[in-house]
Amino acid sequence: MSFLVPLMLILAAFLGMEFMAWFTHKYVMHGFLWSWHEDHHKPHHEKKGFWEKNDRFFLVFAVPSFFCYLLGSLLEETRFLLYIGIGISIYGICYFLVHDVYIHRRFDWFTHLDNRYSKAILRAHGAHHAKQTKEDCESFGMLFVNKKYYGNRDKTKS
Template identity: 40%
Template sequence: MPAMQVAIAIAIVLATIFAMEWVAWASHKYIMHGFGWGWHRDHHEPHDKTLEKNDLYALVGAAMSISMFALGSPMVMGADAWWPATWIGLGVLGYGIIYTLVHDGLVHQRYFKWVPKRGYAKRLVQAHKLHHATVGKEGGVSFGFVFARDPAKLKAELKAQREAGIAVVRDSAGA
């Protein structure tokens, strides 16, 4: 593969990974906290199960990635194969791996135990804990998974939502 094609492929993979954070944010806010709450609810409730219904969303992500690999495969699509789809599929897969390590691993400590004391990793954990500060699917902050806003600003948003009656915030949220 010529150097220019390699550079384009890498650019497509990286652009897809970044775009997937927006897809994940929108899906989390409007689907998981909307009509898809039935799958997502148990993620917001205490339990001692290894798997959650929420894990079904990982299968949706896997289906997106596999579909892109299929669209980019001449073996599947023949002459109609769309070459960028393979690299998009790889980007979706890459985001899924990052999501699994960051959200499930670091934030929820499903795979390893490490509590960051400073830096961006601490900010991610704080932002996601503030996301879990609301009771139910209404209101809330920090719907992204890899990019986290300033926790102080998120606390102020939660406080405003509570005061406006948009969200019920748990007492320990600090809002």
């Protein structure tokens, strides 16, 4: 297998996960599992301790990647699953770093990050958190940010 195939599989899984994260957030977390996600929409001062019920979703997303690693390492025929598992894991790490660390500051890292993309991510997710209710929220994705959140480019700078 050329190295391109694993690379494409990892990339496809990564991109697929952005869709899955958006879909799950919109239809599951703001749907029948709102009771697990609700505390993530509570204002900061109402939160107790480090963990949120919402963190259970990390475990939920770990299950498919676990099975991908397991089945993907068994046979040559199922090897492609291993690369899909790797793609899911990389997405999980990125999601954690962007959503939990950068946006919600659960750790003190990347506090000086300041560019058009990082600001757009903050605005988009800020818009999502503007409401504390199950309904009427917007911007459920994470890494793909709607153009409207980029703001206007400062024309005085090049």
